[in-house]
Amino acid sequence: MTASAILIQFLNGLASASSLFFVAAGLSLIFGVTRIVNFAHGSLYMLGTYMGCSLVEYFGRTPLGFWGGVLIAGLAAALIGAMIEATLLRRLYQAPELLQLLATFALVLVIKDFALWAWGPEDVLGPRAPGLDGAVTIAGRAFPEYDLLLIALGPVVLGLLWLLLTRTRWGSLVRAATEDREMAGALGVNQGWLFTGVFALGSLLAGFGGAVNIPREPATLMMDLSIISDVFVVVVVGGMGSIPGAFLAALLISEIKAFCIGIGEVHAYGIDISFSKLTLVVEFIVMAIVLVIRPWGLLGRAASVARGPGTLEDPLRSPSRHLLALGVAVLGVLVLMPVLGDAYTLVLLGDILVFALFSVSLHFIIGPAGMHSFGHAAYFGLGAYGAALALKHLVPMEAALFAGPFVAALGAVVFGWFCVRLSGVYLAMLTLAFAQITWSVVFQWDSFTGGSNGVVDVWPAAWLGSKTAYYYLTLVLATAGILLLWRMLYAPFGYALRAVRDSPLRADAIGIDARRFQWAGFSLAGLFAGLAGALYAFSKGSISPEVVAIPRSVDGLVMVLLGGIQTLTGPVAGAAVFTWLQDTIARNTDFWRATLGVIILILVLAFPQGATGMLRRRFAREQS
Amino acid sequence: MLSVRGLNAAYGRAHILFDIALRASKGEVVVLLGRNGAGKSTTLKSIIGLLRPLSGEILMRERSVSRLKPYQIARLGLGYVPEERRIFTDLTVMENLEVGRQARREDAPYWTPTRLFELFPNLGRMQDRLGGRMSGGEQQMLTIARTLMGNPAAILLDEPSEGLAPVIVEQMALTIRALKQEGLTVLVSEQNLRFAHAVADRAYIIEKGHIRYSGTMSDLESNGAVREQYLSV
Incomplete structure (x- = not known):
């Protein structure tokens, strides 16, 4: 690769990192405070993209229409996130962790079909940003203006989040609850509002991250699960709950992906290695390496033991005589099934x-x-x-x-x-x-x-x-x-x-x-x-x-x-x-x-x- | 100010507290004495709502709080200082205080960071220090100051002298007496009889989840048999 090609790939990586960072920061915040691994976070990102496309079309392709649409898409995602927290997840904070996960995955299913119903199965192509749809020449190569803006947006959002978390009382409450939410409650902090607020902020970041990407990527029904696995990787590599960690990890992973694409096919020692094919898997390799070397991520810390009434598993009991009899009966029916049922039942x-x-x-x-x-x-x-x-x-x-x-x-x-x-x-x-x-x-x-x-x-x-x-x-x-x-x-x-x-x-x-x-x-x-x-x-x-x-x-x-x-x-x-x-x-x-x-x-x-x-x-x- | 009647509590299937009854009047310092594992911390946790009691009545100023969440109980003017201190280690001293801040209350002393730094001069000198970088004694002061920021009318102190150097324990006793001077009601759990004598007006003795004795500190002083039976190790 030439020096200019390297520079351009580097900038490409920076541009992709921004949106990834927004979404990851949102997930990290939510996880930090509520301890819920929110699978539906990717769905809010997807909704942000779809809503962004529709809103910009509705407002018209002017700078005001575009940025208005992107912001409102983010705010709408925040509202949806807050509603999800207040009506659903709030009832599950006492439930086992895995059950909360199941609930958020059910939301993924519901939101995916909502998007299918509202926008149809075809991909939706987003508009370009009016006023920023050109390209500038960097080191003799064309580079999209919009991507330059994204590069700048990443650190800006990081700075805003940092100010919010370290310079406001709300930020202190969030950090306190991240560390020991039970103690915060005993000091009079109303967790309900705090959690709803954090969910709204996290969802805002997800929706905004999706909407801001519309000039770069089409809205598809697959993007919810693909972004969520990317974002999990970023959050885990950076350290669960660490916003700067999420930023660092988003940069690292986006850069590595950008260079894999940039390098493309390499022919060495008689073997063809396709680096561009590695993009699907390289982030997971990075994550596996980081987790083995630093089990709590780059900037994370050992998770504090969750406080509160412990959820001890009940001991396993030996099956009762009734249960054994039932098991034998079920097996008996299953053995007789080829005689009793039709071909379809057998396959099922x-x-x-x-x-x-x-x-x-x-x-x-x-x-x-x-x-x-x-x-x-x-x-x-x-x-x-x-x-x-x-x-x-x-x-x-x-x-x-x-x-x-x-x-x-x-x-x-x-x-x-x-x-x-x-x-x-x-x-x-x-x-x-x-x-x-x-x-x-x-x-x-x-x-x-x-x-x-x-x-x-x-x-x-x-x-x-x-x-x-x-x-x-x-x-x-x-x-x-x-x-x-x-x-x-x-x-x-x-x-x-x-x-x-x-x-x-x-x-x-x-x-x-x-x-x-x-x-x-x-x-x-x-x-x-x-x-x-x-x-x-x-x-x-x-x-x-x-x-x-x-x-x-x-x-x-x-x-x-x-x-x-x-x-x-x-x-x-x-x-x-x-x-x-x-x-x-x-x-x-x-x-x-x-x-x-x-x-x-x-x-x-x-x-x-x-x-x-x-x-x-x-x-x-x-x-x- | 604070009264508990017929309190039963359990962790899972392990029944810990049996029909606990306690009472603390306004401005009184009451100590809950007992050995390790007797149920002192569990009693305080049940009062503040961190542990949902199986049954029983907890009244704060004649108002039942047994079904409320911890933050609601705290906002009614009951402060809680846990045994393990539970300082927010990522937050500075000032930020720790800020988390504890609640609205001013008519019936209770009003605390600001400035007033608290008069009570705990050490904390005033390390306002920007991270909670995780403080000594055990400093953390113990901070956890009390943090709770006071909620302007409570009564506070629960869970073994405040535990694990502290003797000179700090003495300071702690002075602090508790100062709080009494302010008109605060204090329910403090302790194993340390000498400390209890230094601060308390009345005592309850708890053993295996039952209240075995209740009386003034001077009564307890003269009752060697009770001390021998429930407190000596």
């Missing part, structure tokens, strides 16, 4: 069994092992691709079915080694990062994985070819996997995992090597998720990168949380209900996401302990 039940295994394996690490994984799809996907590619290149189907889980376990062993070094939100983000890395590799390695087309013609061997035969195979393997995972929780291995979750220090003191147990648990969960993936691949006959994508990981979380994390049967029930609901709703409405989102919200608000948790509680009350 097969799916449910696969996802039950997936969700039980996820529950295994989230619940008893206390490791909140946001990226469990990685192992499902590795299982599916492992099996499909083994079938294509190496071995017959029967062997490929077991190659899948093996590949997944291998992936879990490698990724898990890093993950068990972290805990809490940081662990969750790292698992997400690894899933995203897996996804990018699968998506981009056309010659091996088939890229976005996936792998087709992945059918079971002839003797398993009939729907009934494959159903029985799924039934046997999924049930065996689920029972095995459950059995392990009542073995010394399972006790050790739970001991590490409940008190790492005490577990350490009695000689339990916490990391080794967590690593083993993580790998085992990966193995069984991989088995689910392999079964899935052969049941569908083809797979695409969707099996590794973020929504798949989130589906898993929804299943586990819907069922209730405190019980073993919960994830199975959750998987059944979720898969059935998704199937039913998707066949009956175009807005299945919103419908599903609303159902999840209602369930979360009605049963903050999950459905089975609620049932058990009611049952226990009747008995006592």
Whole structure:
């Protein structure tokens, strides 16, 4: 690269960093004070972009119309954010952290379908900024004027936020509540208003970040999840809750991405390396490196232990005789299903069994092992691709079915080694990062994985070819996997995992090597998720990168949380209900996401302990 | 000023407090004595609303506060100084005070940073110091000053002498007497009997979540059997 090319790429990086920083600063503020990882933050960014486009069209393409539109879009996002906090999240501050996450993800679904309804499925191209639609010549190259403005805007917003947080009483309250919100409450600080205010400010930043980007990027329905993963990375790399950290991380990541694009294809030592293809994954590599070296991000600090009434998990109980009888009865019905039900039911039940295994394996690490994984799809996907590619290149189907889980376990062993070094939100983000890395590799390695087309013609061997035969195979393997995972929780291995979750220090003191147990648990969960993936691949006959994508990981979380994390049967029930609901709703409405989102919200608000948790509680009350 | 009746509280399934009854009149310093784990901190946390009681009545100036949130109780004029101090370490001394600031109240002394720096001269000399960079004694002063910024009519002090050097403990006793002079009601929890004698008018003794004794400090002075049974280690 020439010096002028380097300069231009550098400026490009700076320009992209600004919007990313706004959104990340908003998420960081919200997380700092409320401790909620707000998945819907990306949706507010998306709304900001859509609303910005529409408002500028409405006001007219004049400088006043443009900037008026951008600002009002930001303010509208702030209002929506405040309403979400006041009507929904406020009811969930006492609920388990993962349930709050589920609620914000339900919002993602609802907002996505709202955007689909309001703006349609086509991308919306934004207007250029009037008065700034030209280019200036820098070092002999043209550079957009608007991007120069964005470069300046980043530090300006950073400065304003700094003033707000350090020079006003409200800022002191926000910082105090970030550190110890319970104490702030005991001093007379009304948390309700503070939280609503912080949500409004954070959402303003998200909406403004989206609206200010309209000359650079079209509004699409995909941008909510793509920005949220970028922003998670920025916030985690910078340090959760640190605004300067978010700024630094946004710069770092935008620059690295800009240079990856700038370098493009490199031919060295007879190998072609495509740096531009790296852009999808490079930020996650940065994050993985930063988290391993500085587990709390560049400018972050060790998270203070959340104060307040502790949420101790109830001990796992041995299944009662009634429950065992019910389990046997369900199995009996499942065995008879090929006689009782039609072909469609068999396929749906097969799916449910696969996802039950997936969700039980996820529950295994989230619940008893206390490791909140946001990226469990990685192992499902590795299982599916492992099996499909083994079938294509190496071995017959029967062997490929077991190659899948093996590949997944291998992936879990490698990724898990890093993950068990972290805990809490940081662990969750790292698992997400690894899933995203897996996804990018699968998506981009056309010659091996088939890229976005996936792998087709992945059918079971002839003797398993009939729907009934494959159903029985799924039934046997999924049930065996689920029972095995459950059995392990009542073995010394399972006790050790739970001991590490409940008190790492005490577990350490009695000689339990916490990391080794967590690593083993993580790998085992990966193995069984991989088995689910392999079964899935052969049941569908083809797979695409969707099996590794973020929504798949989130589906898993929804299943586990819907069922209730405190019980073993919960994830199975959750998987059944979720898969059935998704199937039913998707066949009956175009807005299945919103419908599903609303159902999840209602369930979360009605049963903050999950459905089975609620049932058990009611049952226990009747008995006592 | 402050009265507690039939208070029961629990952490999860562990029942900690059993039918606690307490009372503190205006301008009185009352001490809640007991060994480690007797339920002193839990009692104070239940009063300020950080722990929701299972049952019982907590009255602040004849008004029931048992169903209110901590910030509402604080705004009714009840201050709380936690055992672990819980200074905002990222905030300066002034900012810590600012977080505690509440509106002026007719029935309680009015505090400004200037007045507080007269009471705690040390703090006045380190107004821009970060809370995290202060010694334990300085933090203990700051946590009391921060609570006073809310202009409370009554305050709950959770083991203010714990972990402090003897000279600071003495200073703390002077501070509490000064607060009494101002007309504040003080409910203080303690293990240190000598400190209690230095500050308190009356005492309750709590053991295993039950109030076992109540009387004036001079009664307690003359009752060696009670001291032996519940307080000596």
